[in-house]
Amino acid sequence: MVKKTVGYVRLEWTCPRCGSKNPGPQKTCSSCGAAQPEDVKFEQPAQEKLVTDEEEIKRAKAGPDMHCPYCDARNPAGAETCTQCGGDLTDATARAAGQVLGAHRDKAAKDVPCPSCGAMNAATALKCSQCGASMAQPKPKPKPRVSKPAKGPSCGPVAYVAGAAAVALIALFIFLVTRTSDVIGIVESASWTRTIAIEALGPATHEDWRDQIPTDAVVGTCTEKVHHTQDEPAAGAKEVCGTPYTEDTGSGYGEVVQDCQYQVYADWCTFTVQEWQKTDEVTLSGADPNPRWPALQLSADQREGTHDEAYQIVFDTDGDTYTYQTSDSTEFSQYAIGSRWVLKVNKLNQLTSIEPAR
Numbered sequence: 001m002v003k004k005t006v007g008y009v010r011l012e013w014t015c016p017r018c019g020s021k022n023p024g025p026q027k028t029c030s031s032c033g034a035a036q037p038e039d040v041k042f043e044q045p046a047q048e049k050l051v052t053d054e055e056e057i058k059r060a061k062a063g064p065d066m067h068c069p070y071c072d073a074r075n076p077a078g079a080e081t082c083t084q085c086g087g088d089l090t091d092a093t094a095r096a097a098g099q100v101l102g103a104h105r106d107k108a109a110k111d112v113p114c115p116s117c118g119a120m121n122a123a124t125a126l127k128c129s130q131c132g133a134s135m136a137q138p139k140p141k142p143k144p145r146v147s148k149p150a151k152g153p154s155c156g157p158v159a160y161v162a163g164a165a166a167v168a169l170i171a172l173f174i175f176l177v178t179r180t181s182d183v184i185g186i187v188e189s190a191s192w193t194r195t196i197a198i199e200a201l202g203p204a205t206h207e208d209w210r211d212q213i214p215t216d217a218v219v220g221t222c223t224e225k226v227h228h229t230q231d232e233p234a235a236g237a238k239e240v241c242g243t244p245y246t247e248d249t250g251s252g253y254g255e256v257v258q259d260c261q262y263q264v265y266a267d268w269c270t271f272t273v274q275e276w277q278k279t280d281e282v283t284l285s286g287a288d289p290n291p292r293w294p295a296l297q298l299s300a301d302q303r304e305g306t307h308d309e310a311y312q313i314v315f316d317t318d319g320d321t322y323t324y325q326t327s328d329s330t331e332f333s334q335y336a337i338g339s340r341w342v343l344k345v346n347k348l349n350q351l352t353s354i355e356p357a358r
């Protein structure tokens, strides 16, 4: 993130002695003359206007004001002696700076009533235009906290019964699937299917960033897309900034800033390359114990692709048949027609495993 300065605005402070609102740059109260103490913070006005005066901007940038170690009066950054008591400011403490005060208030604020006489005044007014009283609003009293009693999870009898029923159903399902009984089965038939894919070189279209495209590819259409977002500015990158907000500079002015990031664009393109692709397949099948691969007649621009094999064995039991499928040719060779096996059958009548009959 890059923090960018939008500009500077005048803040406010409220005199703790007489309650008057004062412009931030003013170091003593305009009503009672008291100096702003170190613990009285700057606040955002109801509406913030960017300062245009060069001298004011210079003062806003000068750094946080300092408080005199003898009389606590506010003095500008860099001052050597106190404007109020003349004391040496070598050991003066600078005001805190950099605190985020809130979102930049650039919208026009609604008029507010004077807390003394009720007359409507501009939200930014420091004093009532009618009675001259301070427009500082009385601080709202902190509301007593009402803590709600914590509620435990509701666990009524209905939920309990529903939960118990679900558990019972799961237990029943596990029982039906895992509990098996032994059945003697005789191999009735055994069949096999073997398939070889035939591949040929052909054009295939893909998409990628331009710098990722293979050198032998034919590039199609390209569009600019956001490749990534980064914190540092870069040539051609699009700046994306967040909502402006105001930070206390400690000088009575606020710095309006924005956090920005940079979207870097790159070409996203379609491209075509020559790739081996499945164009055909040859299948051979049989019902004998000797599975074979189909013979291939390949032309010069073709090659052999993936090999697939599937075997199916049908067991006959007393009155039932069970079909078993595998892709393992060694296992298939064991199931000679007429051989006897112990079939494990679960309560859902599914064949789960096969063992040799003893």
Ligand SMILES: [Zn+2]
Binding pocket: 015, 016, 017, 018, 019, 020, 029, 030, 031, 032, 033, 034
């Ligand atoms: Zn005052």
Ligand SMILES: [Zn+2]
Binding pocket: 068, 069, 070, 071, 072, 073, 082, 083, 084, 085, 086, 087
């Ligand atoms: Zn002083």
Ligand SMILES: [Zn+2]
Binding pocket: 114, 115, 116, 117, 118, 119, 128, 129, 130, 131, 132, 133
């Ligand atoms: Zn008033």
